[in-house]
Every structure is written in structure tokens, then in C-alpha cells.
Amino acid sequence: MSAVIAVEDLAVRFSTDHGEVEAVDGASFDVRPGEILGLVGESGSGKSVTAMALLQLIRKPGRIVRGEIVFDGRDLCRLSEEELASIRGAKIAMVFQTPRTALNPLITVGEQVARLYALHGGLSSAVSRRRAVDMLRLVGIPEPERRSRQYPHQFSGGMCQRVMIAMALASAPRLLIADEPTTGLDVSTAARILDLLRDLGRDTGASILLITHDLGVVAATCQRVAVMHAGQMVEIAPVRALFARPAHPYTRALVRSIPRADREVTMEPIPGAVPSLLEPPPGCRYVGRCPWVEDRCRREKPSLSEHAADHLVACFAVEDRRAAV
Amino acid sequence: MTFLIYFLRRLALVVPTLLGVTIITFTLTYLLPGNPAVVKAGPLVPPEVVAEIEKAMGLDQPAWVQYWRYISGVVQGDLGTSASTGRPVLEDFQQRLPATLELTLASLLIALVIGIPLGVQSAVHRDTALDHVGRIVGVAGVAMPTFWTGLIAIYVFFYLMGVAPPPLGRLGAGLEPPPTFTGLYVVDGLLTGNWKVVGSALHQLMLPSIVLGLSVMAPIARMVRSTMLEILESDYIKAAWAAGLPRRRVVYGDALFNALIPVVTILGLVFGFLMAGNAVVESVFAWPGIGNYAITSLMTKDSGPIQSFVLFVAVLYVIVNFVVDIVYGLIDPRIRLE
């Protein structure tokens, strides 16, 4: 089963007044056809940067320093802007975390969807407008005909997010990146948006990369999870395996921090500060908070290796323990 | 409906401001030292005569009565009589206003046509050589007095290179003004197909409008740049990139359209700069507009025209700002529909 998108050793750096910040340090993962992959981590762990890197939208002072992103058999990092134009928004679409501000305030909602049909589908403006109304109906906007002529400020946050999803799906993309799509929405609206994403993903066959800091969302929505910590990918596993047998000490702390009885589960802060990403040490970035830290962890960076079937972990201690058994 | 409320609320703000403006100009004209009766009577006139003139001018009345007379006179178009031309100030104004209007519009056009693209390009190519040059031009443009740049322009383009006509008014020597439709020589020349007049009017207009235009171009470019920078970082522009919209469309469509809203709001301010700059530039280029008229009248100690000019500009400024507010409300659906 070949992946829709395969990311290998991706690293993104930002130049700041204080020095170089490596926001993503050697992230590797893939998204498989039809699946929803959750990408979790605390804020500042590099999730959103990773998402922008997939679309080649890292802007100055940031840049991709190494790695490859293979989509459709081509490395996106090596494509020209013209070649990317046929992918961005067309084959890989994105839903942002701030629906209210991610819509252009001066353009009607219907036009914002319709122009994507015109752009990516080459449809006439009349047809595009009809298709836009259909799509708005599909994502659950009531009275789509009338509401398509309204402006974003006349929509609620949840409705704006539905419009964003309609925009993302207008081009029938193969990969949909949803960056914290439920931030700022109330719990029931958030649940409905997630249901909608899941259903539409199934119906259209699009794979979804769901970026979130909320393990509850992951448990309810995703098939697999990738866990990021301070720019490094620490563990990738199927959802059940990750919750039942978390291997990396960071993931273990994460899962432990979930209040079991509560269904509204949110990641609790892990003890210890998130390490500074400013010129970080060469090794594992969890050393400051890790109970199993060894000397080697500070010098060398552990790479993802197979821990169990379809379960990758980047940790020397975990490797050692497995070897010892 | 909501827009009507917005409109009325803005209108309600205009009234007290206009009242304040007229009180200030009234104070400057009538209440300050330098008894107008003495000025009118001339020096070496016995006090009884002055008192008589005072009475005739109503200067012995309480201030509010004088203000009432002043304001009712102004409303009826009575701006007094110019001592230097001997005609009603209003007539002098009407005759000279088209010249000022032509220069102002040409300058505004130049400022917008250069300022907006410059601001956009500086924002898009942030921190590149182009941005730095743009910023230096902007900072320098604000620091240079228009009378100085005007003189340099005259020296270089008229005296040294000879490509500009002598800085003496709106038309070259020996040309008759076109028949009046709008009063703008360029437009009237075009309407009557008088190409010679159009050419000469444009030629005369060239230096003063460039000098004035460049002086207000800087704030426009600066405003466009900073709002563009903000908007280019906004979520909806990120979303537009991610949706694969072409670069040109994102920058000059989505982003610029949003950036123009704050630019519209500073157009009022720009108009104020233009009016202020006008007075000076008109006097440098002997441009027969109302600013030049007001300044010339100063030389003859004739304060009527200058105070009327100030009142006129202030009222116009208030009206322009009101119109700008309304246009702003019309462009932005958040105000129009909320």
C-alpha cells in the first residue's frame, strides 16, 4: 500500500535575532490512502510548520533545510512554483485553525468557494457558482443559495469552518490537511465538524492529516497517530496501540495525563519546560524531562525504528529495553 | 438600514466640528488684536472716526452677535471684499478654484499611481533592496519641503535642461484658455478638441503636480506597505496561498483590495496635506489658484482672503473626511451590513 504522501527527514529552520531555531528536526512520516493520520504535540512542537512545509509555504525567515516530501512520485521540495501551482489547493488542500479569520472578509462566501472550482476545475463562472452552492449544502450550510451571497462576518465560527472545508474539498484533493480545525469552536460544534471531516474524507476518498493538540480528538477520529515533541517525531503508531501501549517516555506521559473517566480529554502539560528550540543540543530534545535519560541521548539523536508491527519509536532507552527482553 | 444609521451618526459628528471650525476662523478674523476698524480706516485717523467705523462694522456688539452676523454672511456666500483686487472674495475664489482643483487632482493621481504599487512591491519584497530604496524615498519624501523640491525641479528641468516651461501659470504664453466646462484646462481642452491647449496645460502642470504628488506619495506608499505586510501575514491570505490561487491574484486581488480600505481612510489626511502643500507649491510655480491668491493677499496685509481661504479649506477638509467615512462604509461589508 503506497503512501499518498511520504515525508522523510524533514527539517525546517527559522533565522531570528537570537539565532537559528530548528522548528522541525528530521520529521519522517507518511499518510496512507483513505486514512486519517493524527499529528499531535504541544503548541510549538512544529506541527503547523510541518503542515506549511508540505505545501511548500514556509516563508522567510524560515526555510526547509533538508528532507524530502514525496507526493505523486515527485519530491515537492524540488518542484518549481509553476509545478506546485497544480498541486497546491488542487491535490493537497488545507483547512486552517482560525475559520473566522481564514476567510477573506470582502468576498462573499459563495464566491470564495466558486472561484476555486473555476481555478482548479476550469469551470465557467455560472457552473462554478452552482457547484459552490451544492458544496455548501454538502458541508451542511442551511439555505446555501441565500447564504452563499453573504459575507464571512455574517457566519458563526462553526459555519465558517464548514465553508473552509467546502473550499478545501472543491478541488477534490487527495490529501486534506486540517490544522486544529476545531480550535475556538464549542464542544458540540467541534464534534460535528470532526464528523463532517471524517464522513467527507470517506466519501471522497481523500486522506486526511489532522493536526491537533487534543488526544481526545485523535482517539475519536484517527486511524494512526504521529507524536511530535519539540520538532522531533517521537512515535508513530495505530491509535489503539498508542493508547494501550505507548512506548516513548513522552507519549507515556501524554497518555497518562489524560483523565480517564472524562470524555472531554485534553492533553495535560507534561512536567518540565518545553526545551528551547534555539540552537538545541544535537541529541534527543526530551532529555531535560525524560526519566530514562542516558548519556548517549544528549550526544546522538535516536531515529524512528520499528518497536512493534506498524509501531515506530525514536528512543534509545526503548530500544535497549526491547533488546534486553 | 444599518448603513443609514452609520451615515447619520457620521453626519451628526460633522455639525459640531463645522461649528467649531467657524468659531475658530471667526476668532482669528475678528477677535484678535489688530482692530479691523483701524486696519480699514488706515493709519492716522482720529479715534472718533475709528469708533464710527467700528459701529458700522458691528464691532461694538457682543461677540456672539458678531459671530451670528459672520456666520450668516458666510452661509450666504459673503466672504468679504478683497482689498487688493477690490472684488468680493467669493468671486475671486470661484475664478481661481478650478486651477487649484486641477493641480490637486493631478497630484493625487500621481501620488496614487506611484504610491500604491510602490507600497505593494515593498511589502511583497520585504527587506530587499527595493523595499529599502522605497523606504528611503518615503522617509526623505516626508522630510523635504515642497517649496524646496519645487525650486530644485524648476532649476533642473527649466533652467538647466529646458524641458519644462517657465513656472508661470497654467498655459504657455500666447494661448487662450479653452471655453469653460469644468474649468480644468486639460479636460476642457479635450472636450473641445483643442490639442494645443491640452498639451500646453499638461506641460505646465507637469512640474507642480509631480512635486506636490511626490510629497503626498510617501504616506500613501507607507500606509499601503504596512497594511499589506499585515494582510499578507493574515490567515485568509495564507489560506489563499494554500488554496493555490495564483500569486498575482493573491497580491493584487485579495490582499490589495483589503489593504485599500485603510488607504481610503487616509485619503482625507492626504487631501489635507495636498491643500497645505498647494498653497506653497502654487506660490512657487505662480499657479493662479486660491492658495496663491491667499498668499499674495498677505503681502498687501489683506487678511480677508487668507481667512476665507482657511475657512474654505477647513470646511472642504471636513466634508472630504465625511465623504471618505461614507465611502469606507460602502466598501467594507462589515460596516455596510452589520
Place this chain on the structure above:
Amino acid sequence: MADIARPPTSSSASLPASLRLIGLRLRRNWPSATALAIIVLMILAAVFAAWIAPYDADATSAEAALQAPSLHHWLGTDVYGRDLLSRIIFAARVDLAVAFGATALALAIGATIGAISGLHLGWVDLIIMRCVDSVMAFPAFILAMAITAALGNTVTNVLLAIAVTQVPIYLRLVRGEILRIREMEYADAARVVGNPPWRIVFVHLLPNCLPPIIVQATLAMGYALLTMAALSFIGLGIRPPQSEWGSMTAEGAQYIVTGEWWLFLFPGFAIVLMVLSFNLVGDGLRDFLDPRMRGVR
């Protein structure tokens, strides 16, 4: 995304590191540093004009009339044979003095009325703010022109006229800050209850107001210089024989058609240099003093 692009702020920033940062900021902001040096030099030149100026600014000489810039007269001479450089240096006295005076006067009046307006609110505030609206309904230069025309051309009147046009800047600034503090007062009553008013002014108001006021005053110096020069240029401000950059430019304008370019160019250049310097220093101070504006250019 945003929280990554922002440099991490470590609470335990060591002293050498922050010093290095200041150094970095100064080096990056070399235009502002240079501008500050120019202002200081110009002030010194104005104060010590009698020692610095190569010639007596008022000494006329028929044989030295209308000389182009040379080694003897760096910036040339005017029709009376007066040395232009010396005149420009002496003119700096009146130009800078009026600009400083007008700014200080506007600051004093504006801050006082602003404080009254902000502390009394209600009718007082309403009337004051309507007056401010009316003053601001005039383009600044036009109002200064009207006031000088009404009062008569003297140095004091020019100073007064410029000050009036700048009063609203400080008035609104101080009033806004007081309103902000009043709001805080309700939210954080315990800290302010029982504090005498002077304490509020010195503990809350001044530290908050001072940075923006300093920035505004610096930028306003540039405007004041421009306004005064333009007033003098059109014959409304300071008049010859008193040396002033604007009126000197106006004098020089008469010699354009005979090609004596230095007479209008250099006095005007002095204005540009000073206005540019004040603007650059103001921008630099804003970056430095106002943390909200830091990084925003």
C-alpha cells in the same frame, strides 16, 4: 506557527546577552544613530555659532557678492557677500529654538488639558474633545498660517501658531492613557484605592505616557521645522534680515533664473537634513521604547 517563529524568551536572560542585543539593535539601526549624531552636532553648532561659523553672518562685502561655493566660502555667498554657511549655522539658532519651544509648549498645554479631560470626563471632556476635533479639522499648516496671519509675523507668534497645531497630539495621548488607567482602576481596585492622585500620576501615568510622548515629540520636531520654514517661505514667519532657513530659501529662489543655485539649495538642504534626522530618531526611539511596535516596521 506563530509561536515558533517568535524567538523563545528565556526568563533568565543573562546580562551580556541583553547587552549584545542592544548592540545588535544599535548596529541594525545605524540610520537612527547617525541621525542622532547629526542633531547633536547641529545643536552644538547653533549654540557655539559665534565660534564655529567661519565668517560673521551679517558681514557684507561688495566684492564677495554672489560667489559660487569655493574653498573660501564652502557654500558660496549671497548678493550682499554674506557667507552662506555662516548664515545657515546662525539660522539654526532660531529654527531649532522655535521648534523646541513650540514642541515644549504644545507638550505642556496638551498634557495638562489632556489630563484634565481624562480625569473629569463628562461635560468638560466632551467640550474639550469637540474643541480638539475642531482644531484637527484644519490641515495643520493651514491653521498655523491663519494664526500667524492674524497675530502678525514675530518669532513668538510663529512659535505659538505651531504649538497650537500640535496640542491635540499630546492631549489625545495623555487622555487616552488616563482612560486606560481608569479602566485598570476598576479591574484592579486594590492597587489604586487610597492612593493620592499624585501617586497615580507618577506611578501609573508617567511611566506609561513617557515613551510614546518622547517618540511623538521627536517626530513633532520635524513637523515644527517644516511648518516654520514653509511659513517663512511664504513670507508669514520669520522675516529677513533675521536668518531663517525657510526665508533664506525664499531669498535664494529669486536667483534661480540667473543660475545661483547654492542660494536656494543649501538652506533647504539644512531643513531636510534636520527633519530627516528627527524623523529617523523618532522611528528609532519607537522601535526601542515601545515594545508593542518592536519588529513592526
